[in-house]
Amino acid sequence: FNDWGLSAVVKFGGLEGTECYKRVPDIEGTWRMVSHCGMENYLSAFGVTGDQAAEMISGSSLEFFTLTRLSGGKIKYLTNSKQLPAEFLVKIGETYSLEMVGFGTIEGVLTELKDTIIQVMKLGGKTVKLTEKISGDFMVSEYVVNGNRASTMKTIMARD
Numbered sequence: 001f002n003d004w005g006l007s008a009v010v011k012f013g014g015l016e017g018t019e020c021y022k023r024v025p026d027i028e029g030t031w032r033m034v035s036h037c038g039m040e041n042y043l044s045a046f047g048v049t050g051d052q053a054a055e056m057i058s059g060s061s062l063e064f065f066t067l068t069r070l071s072g073g074k075i076k077y078l079t080n081s082k083q084l085p086a087e088f089l090v091k092i093g094e095t096y097s098l099e100m101v102g103f104g105t106i107e108g109v110l111t112e113l114k115d116t117i118i119q120v121m122k123l124g125g126k127t128v129k130l131t132e133k134i135s136g137d138f139m140v141s142e143y144v145v146n147g148n149r150a151s152t153m154k155t156i157m158a159r160d
Contacts, residue, residue: 003114025115025134027075030066031157042153045145046103046124056083065157 006021039060043053059082066078073092080086083101090096090110097107100123108121119130132141137159145151 023114024112025117025132027067027117027134027139028069029137030064030160031139032064032160033060033155034158035156036060036153038151038153039155041151042143042145045126045148045151048102064160 003023005023006019008019010017010019036057039057040053043049043056048056063079063081065081068076068078070076070089075090075092077084077088077090078086083103085098088096088098090108093109093111095107095109097105100106103123106121106123108119110117110119112118115134117130117132117134119132121128121130126145127147129144129147130141132139139157139159141155141157143151143153143155
């Protein structure tokens with residue numbers, strides 16, 4: 001047993017097998033944004049400014065995301081976001097695709113290890129790197145567009 005998971009050899013009668021468990025982030029539950037910085041710069045990288053940006057920023061505090069792990073490495077998302085589908089599934093390590101209102105199609109992939117989820121998304125001709133670190137009932141996220149640190153947005157979400 002260590003920080004990465006657990007591996008155990010099991011013997012039962014004449015049979016022997018190995019059990020492996022990977023440590024993954026505790027993502028289940030309903031998450032709400034409680035703090036953010038750099039959202040204006042992030043939105044500006046996609047050409048969203050002025051009243052439209054102000055509306056998206058103020059609306060973000062009302063959004064929630066409920067995450068549930070399903071079998072087969074899938075994660076189910078439920079949200080009230082105006083930009084995302086109300087429900088969608090993502091399989092860890094496989095490309096996903098979904099429509100984002102005002103931005104078009106998002107294609108992405110995510111993976112996880114220990115307490116962190118790493119995700120890369122392509123939308124609006126740009127590439128976004130998203131790193132989410134979970135600690136207890138808090139999730140700290142960092143978004144960077146096209147590797148440009150000036151576009152960085154950081155958010156902190158709390159689990160209900």
